[in-house]
Amino acid sequence: MTFGRRLLVLLAAAALLLGAGVWTVLRAGDPARGGDRAGDGPPARAGAVTLGPHSDGPRLVFRSLTWGSRRDHLAAVPLADPAAARTVATPACLRFHAAAGTGICLQAVHGVLQDTYRAVVLDPDLNERRHYDLAGIPTRARVSPSGHLVAWTVFVGGDSYAGTDFSTRTSILDTRTWTLQDDLESYAMTLDGHPYHAADTNVWGVTFADDEHFYATLATGGHTWLVAGDAVARTLTTLHGNVECPSLSPDGSRVAYKKRVHGLPDDAPWRLYVLDLATMTETATAEQRTIDDQALWLDDRTLAYALPGDDGSDLWAVLADGTGSPALLAAAALAPAVVR
Numbered sequence: 001m002t003f004g005r006r007l008l009v010l011l012a013a014a015a016l017l018l019g020a021g022v023w024t025v026l027r028a029g030d031p032a033r034g035g036d037r038a039g040d041g042p043p044a045r046a047g048a049v050t051l052g053p054h055s056d057g058p059r060l061v062f063r064s065l066t067w068g069s070r071r072d073h074l075a076a077v078p079l080a081d082p083a084a085a086r087t088v089a090t091p092a093c094l095r096f097h098a099a100a101g102t103g104i105c106l107q108a109v110h111g112v113l114q115d116t117y118r119a120v121v122l123d124p125d126l127n128e129r130r131h132y133d134l135a136g137i138p139t140r141a142r143v144s145p146s147g148h149l150v151a152w153t154v155f156v157g158g159d160s161y162a163g164t165d166f167s168t169r170t171s172i173l174d175t176r177t178w179t180l181q182d183d184l185e186s187y188a189m190t191l192d193g194h195p196y197h198a199a200d201t202n203v204w205g206v207t208f209a210d211d212e213h214f215y216a217t218l219a220t221g222g223h224t225w226l227v228a229g230d231a232v233a234r235t236l237t238t239l240h241g242n243v244e245c246p247s248l249s250p251d252g253s254r255v256a257y258k259k260r261v262h263g264l265p266d267d268a269p270w271r272l273y274v275l276d277l278a279t280m281t282e283t284a285t286a287e288q289r290t291i292d293d294q295a296l297w298l299d300d301r302t303l304a305y306a307l308p309g310d311d312g313s314d315l316w317a318v319l320a321d322g323t324g325s326p327a328l329l330a331a332a333a334l335a336p337a338v339v340r
Contacts, residue, residue, distance in 0.1 A: 047087035049076045051098045052124040062336040065311045082330040095138045098337040100147030106138030144208035151206035168204040190237045205245040215246045245294040256295040287318045287326045
């Protein structure tokens with residue numbers, strides 16, 4: 001190829017990239033898209049969002065994915081009317097959760113050469129209390145019912161749970177003392193009643209029972225387990241196999257989780273199940289699509305979870321007892337928490 005032809009190819013490629021960037025900017029700010037809404041999607045307006053009690057009753061707070069200048073910012077709607085106009089406020093979060101006035105926001109810090117990530121602990125008015133640098137890409141976040149403990153998981157190798165070529169790091173932070181347990185893989189592990197240690201262990205998806213006890217996923221040897229964790233004794237004990245991204249019900253009796261189902265595609269292997277912790281009985285929910293999310297209990301009967309949507313992700317809801325049908329909860333939304 002001659003020098004002149006190489007130059008033409010380079011200029012054409014640069015023009016294509018520039019055009020794509022301009023299109024993205026215009027799409028986000030196009031008045032025809034409502035400035036901060038996507039087509040016929042839910043409207044968004046700036047306002048105050050709080051993690052404390054609200055006069056209108058419980059609120060659903062989540063990462064809003066409506067296009068515009070407020071995309072990725074936290075949004076709030078009445079839990080009783082999640083399709084209502086959403087109130088949006090800073091900060092922007094990739095993953096989010098909240099309880100008892102404490103929020104955890106896992107966010108990107110955009111740099112010239114590459115992005116870095118951090119975990120930001122929020123007060124009830126979404127002000128930063130402290131932040132911590134993260135070792136990888138944020139994927140899961142939870143706050144204990146009291147608001148005293150927060151947990152997060154990041155990918156430090158790979159970027160998907162679908163295969164086996166990934167590595168996670170999960171941390172627990174005590175907001176009373178700011179003591180950080182940086183990596184739960186350092187806990188003493190018991191697998192099937194025997195002490196266990198292996199180089200390939202991964203722990204992710206914490207869900208808290210209280211300020212000492214929690215559940216999570218342990219992966220090793222090509223298998224996953226639901227583990228019971230003790231944040232004081234620093235132990236993990238296996239309870240049930242084939243459990244990923246557990247979520248404890250408000251009454252503490254059941255865990256919702258992703259289950260790998262034989263015969264499904266390798267890149268979409270999961271269905272949403274519920275495990276009774278007293279009997280270890282599994283119940284499949286009515287959701288037949290693959291789920292790659294840590295579900296959220298809206299109450300003791302209903303689960304919320306994310307599925308791909310036109311704007312990146314939508315929130316859906318389904319009953320935990322296996323009856324009924326899935327229903328759209330909130331379009332252009334991700335990483336919800338119920339604030340009461």
